[in-house]
Amino acid sequence: MATVPWGCRDKNLNARYHRLCDLDAVWGIVLEAVAAAGAVTSVAFMLALLVLVCKVQDSNRRKVLPVQFLFLLGVLGIFGLTFAFIITLDSSTGPTRFFLFGVLFSLCFSCLLAHALNLMKLVRGWKPLSMLVMLGLAVGVSLVQDIIAIEFVVLTMNRTNAAIFTELSPPRRNEDFVMLLIFVLFLMALTFLTSCFTFCGPFTGWKRHGAHISLTTLLSIAIWAAWIILLLVTPTPGPEWDDTILSSALVANGWVFLLIYVTPEFQLLTKQQNPMDYPVEDAFCKPQFMKQSYGVENRAYSQEEITQESELPKRFLHSSGPDSGQPLQ
Template sequence: MTTPTPPLGCHHGLGSRYYRLCDRNEAWGIVLEALAVFGIVTTAAFMLTLLILVCKVQDSNKRKVLPTQFLFLLGVLGIFGLTFAFIIQLDSGTGPTRFFLFGILFALCFSCLLAHALNLIKLVYGRKPLSLLMILALAVGFSLVQDIIAVEYLVLTMNRTDANIFSELSVQRRNEDFVMLLIYVLILMVLTFLTSSFTFCGSFTGWKRHGAHIFLTMFFSIAIWVAWITLLFIHDVASEWDDTILSSALVANGWVFLLIYIVPEFHLLTNQRNPKDYPVEDAFCRPQLMKSGMENTAYSQQITQGTEPVWVENSCLELDDSLYAPYSTHFQLQTRNSKDFSIPRPQMRESPYSNYEGRKEGS
């Protein structure tokens, strides 16, 4: 049995499943391979830079997001690496890899963006932000749902042992199953997009720029997903270009993650902490009304013309611009109309013995 002649650009002895990596007649494989490799190198450089810059981040709330952003970069690294599974010919090895990792990696990236957006919503409204562990737990928790879905699908489809089932399926059936497997990821994308839009409504504008990075990233990601899903359901196009469509979507979305989210975030990472991004020296508290006459060690007051001051106590509540003035003095007066409760001063009475000289009257 003679071995097939390798195409132009490929060496003898190379398996036919790898021909797209070097075939000059199908240059899309070489182009996507080069973009994916460059993306892997760039992502690894960002991960290393993130570890170096940890100690230089002055803002504590930016530092809290660093573990989640590192997890996000791991997902981006996996997306670029998964591109090779779509360039290489579909078989028993690449089939399960495609169906299992595609949704998991994107779910991880979108979950990290969603957790970051939820934290930004609290910051733009001047509320107490999420903790480092809470942000990381939200990102991992949202992504685990897709992991469970992918595992169940592989177990049911492969029947535990039949790994060739993906290459044996018709192109239309395989593409339908592939998109159906990603329904949760699509929901996650829409949820992240809507959540990031709420970051534009807060009072502390310094955090809105971070929200804009997530918003634009999700906008272009949704556009890419709509495009490749639409092309995948066109039978004449999908039967010949399905691998090209999916591998191109991976590379394009990976670079969107890097250029629109990671690069701007790194640019803002080491910026000096801006006091205008926080309410009153990062204290997420406002005055709470107390009954007059109660004693406490910390008071604030607010003055209203023509009324009497009432002392109020500091209490950690949701900020309200109508009741809370950032960067004012520590003591404020809150007033109300009331009667005069001032205590009169004591007066000295004249003593009956003031004119006594020790003599009887008339003597």
């Protein structure tokens, strides 16, 4: 039986959970606390989203709320997955790491991609995507990574055994882990490229939303480039540093999602609809009552013309007489 480290009160605690309370490996406790704070913040944002849904005045901002709620679910999962990397790698945490890492990030970036595509249409004054189309796009794109992860995990475990993730050498395991995330890397690049197109259009009010997505994706790319280089290129002090790098990347990217995208979007959520963000025929201050009053005036004017025209024969008869040179009928 492994010696219980200092800081863990339960003497019968399984060795796989020692990092959660080991004061000698303080990185696990720090990341655990930061991940827990991120999870609580994500839940708070989700509840706030449900409360504020009735106060959203702009219909196009209201349509993206289901996608943003799905995005927050993905962020919550990312913070929860951090604990799987703090706990020691074994036959149960191995499949969880390989499967959920790409699935959760693909869900988040798919939601950002759907939002960016909708903004790309709004900033040009085109008809925006419907709520169901954006939701279907986010779910559909993320399912690609789900299929890839399921095939990898199932085939790998069936080909050998459940302990294959712990039996692989750390360099080989890291290479397989990064290869499994190629679609997520492509999705990140596509989301960033799409968000750049949201800056091209006459309706500038939507460009701020595009800036949130662009900056979020750019920082995520930087975080991913850093941990991939640390795992595959830079020699680490030992295999135990792999879990530290990956769990730190999860926590950092989760907080980037919350601080750079979610928080600014919440600030704009209940903002009053600006007529300058839409074409004239779709503007909030469209002069409908002016058009209606204009129609009433036209009808009144037409009625007056009809009355005047009906009185013309009578005036003509009264004006006819001996002086007119025409006989009276």
